[in-house]
Each structure stands twice: as C-alpha cells, then as structure tokens.
Amino acid sequence: MFKCNDSWPYIHNAMLEVLPGGLIAGAFQAGASEGSADQTILFTLSNDGGLTWDDARVVVPLGSTGAQWAPILRYVPTSEVLHMYYVADQQLFEVASTDLGTSWSAPVALGIGNNDTDSQIIFTCNKVAIATATTTLGTDGLQQRQRITLPFDSVHPNHGFVATSDDDGVTWALRGNVTVPSTYLEPAVAATGEADGAGLFMTLRASDGNMYSTRSADAGTSWTTPTPLGAADDTKTCLWAFGGATSGLLLSYNELGSGRARLLLSVSYDAGATFSQLAVLEDGTDKLAHCYPTTITNGTHALTGYSEYVAVCRIAARQGVCCCCCCCCWLYLLACVARVTFCAMHSCIPTPKQTHLRAGTTTPRLPGESE
Secondary structure (H helix, E strand, C coil): CCCCCCCCEEEEEEEEEEEHHHHHEEEEECCCCCCCCCCCCCCCECCCCHHHHHHHECCCCCCCCEEEEEEEEEECCCEEEEEEEEECCCCCCEECCCCCCCCCCEEEEEEEEHHCCEEEEEEEECCCEEEEEEEEEEEHHHEEEEEEEEEEECCCCCEEEEEECCCCCCEEEEEEEEECCCCCCCEEEEECCCCCHHCEHHHHHHHHCCCEEEECCCCCCCCCEEEEEEEECCCCCCCEEEECCCEEEEEEECCCCEEEEEEEEEECCCCCCEEEEEEECCCCCCCCCCEEEEEEEECEEEEEEEEEEEECCCCCCCCCCCCCCCCCCCCCEEEEEEEECCCCCCCCCCCCCEEECCCCCCCCCCCCCCC
16 A cells, blocks of 8 residues: 655554545555654555555645644545544544545545543544434434444543544534553544444554453443453454355454464454454464554455554654554554455454354355355
8 A cells, every 4th residue: 555655654543444446545644754854645546456556645735734634544434434533632633525535625624622531642543334323403303313323542541532523523522431451542433233233342552462342222322341351462453344144243353362363353243242263364473563453344354554564673763664454653663564464365253153264265245255
C-alpha cells in the first residue's frame, strides 16, 4: 500500500474497507514521527484484491487541529457514501466521499471531545459496528433504529468509549466508559446479532497478559464489567463480524510473549463466548513485529492489514523502510513494513467444524458456494 520515504518516514494504524466494483480502500496515519505536527491521513485504493495499490494521497490537509490519528472507514451502500472518522485535537471528526475517495468533504466535528470524556481522546479504534437500538422519537413512542457504534480510546485516566448515532451520523452521543489494567485500551466492537439485534461484543487491550471483553445488550448504551478473554500481548486487537450461513466473529491479535511478532486470527461462532484459532498470519520467524491489525471480509476472503517493523533501541533518528500494505513506524522503531495477508487467496472462513488451519493452506468454501 505504501512505502516509507523521506516525506513520510512514519506510518501506522492501517484501516481497510470493501467498496463497490471489487475495490478495497485503505487509510493510515503518516508523518515525520508519531504525533508530529505534520501527521496526516493518507488514502489509497486497490482494484486487485490488495495485491497492488494506487499512490497514497492526503485526505484532509493539515490545519489548526494538529496531528490526525487512526482513521476508520465505513462505506454505506444505500447512500453510496464512504465515511472516514478520525481524531484530531482530542476531538472526533468525520469526512465523507461520494466518489470512492477521489474527493472528500470538509471535516465535521462529531461534538465529542476531551471535555466530554474527562480524559484525553487519542484514538478512534478498529471498525464501526451497526446494532439495532430501541429509542423514543418525539411523540411516536418507541422505535427501532440502526445505531452506528464508533469505538475510541482515551487516557489520563484510561477509558474505552463508544460514540453512537441513531440518525445515520447526523448527531452523536457518548456512551460506554469501560476500563481495564492498561495504558491504552483501544477497544474493538462488533455486532453479535443477540438481544434482537442490539447485542455488541467488545475486546480491549490490557497490560496484565490478557485481552479483555465486555458486552452490551442495548446497542452500546451500557456495558458489562470487562473480564479476561484470553492471553495476548499488550497491543491492539481487532474484531470483525461476518455474515452468511456461518456467521460469527473474527478476532486478530498478538500472541502473549511474542513481542508482537506472532499475529493470530481466531474465529467464534457463539457470539464471542469461545474462540478457536483460524490462522497464524505471522509466525514471528522473521524477527519482525507484526501488530495493530484490521481484519475485514471480502466475499469469502478474510483480509488483514497490519503493521510490520524492525524493533531496535529507542532512537529518534531513523530511516523508515515500508512497503506493501498497511503501515507503521513508532518513535523507537528503525523501519516498518505492512501488508495485506490473504489466507492462500481462498476463503479464510471455514465451516464451524473446521476451525483450525494455518495461513497458506486451502480452506473449504462456505456452504452453497461454487468453486
């Protein structure tokens, strides 16, 4: 997707989205270093399933808001609009495109900032989830509406929040407020289909050797107390809900103790109650770190964009070397590479009885699919 160069020696926080016509969109933050004044968001497209990418271009020119962080992409087929959410100046912003990313609207603040959270908003996180919310609308009484749920992270103190909208992004409300033992929580949210469509499942980064999970039965208005889900490195996870005959959740994360080197993909068919390993996306033998994944499905393929880098001593001066897909270079990293991982260019979602395989093996088609 992008290769680090003299103009963009730092890149990170990759995001993917499927668009019409076989296109895949990618976005990520880029700058001189993490949090630098020139940190902006770049956008690119692939028309061959992620094998090659167009030249990346700036989405929002830098202005008075300072560094731009952690883009989230969401395409709405009914309106044919591509939305992008991000953080700048400790506030949530949105831009939109009606031409698949060729041009973008001016940034619009969602009306949620650090004064609302009583903490410092730093990242929008992972993908948007859509749930069914029962709300009271004027004199019409209770109605069911589709609720957009946008997860984000804040620090000092550390909290995971969601911003929700019941009117397709016109207005937003602050909800959530969960916390676990961690410097950063970076929540990931996916719809489960439970509670008449109002069920949501959230995973959270933690620093005690676990990733945590919490649930909402009311489309994100309230959440259960987070509990350990399983062992994982202290870094971002990603959730993705896939549909069809084998509907379930995909979870990408780093194996505990691997130093972000081993990147795993697991699947759940019981709304997150249990997960089983689906693929080893990176086995760590290349001595590189692979982290901050974003997993989506494109038909029967699972695609994961993530960061890859060489971790060396903490030095500020470095020459970034990034290539392939999605990208990263922390302040203390020498170089970074990122890519889209395909599970052998076949379906990476097996039937429930076939949940153990490694990347690079052919996987069964979903029920009813032709070869």
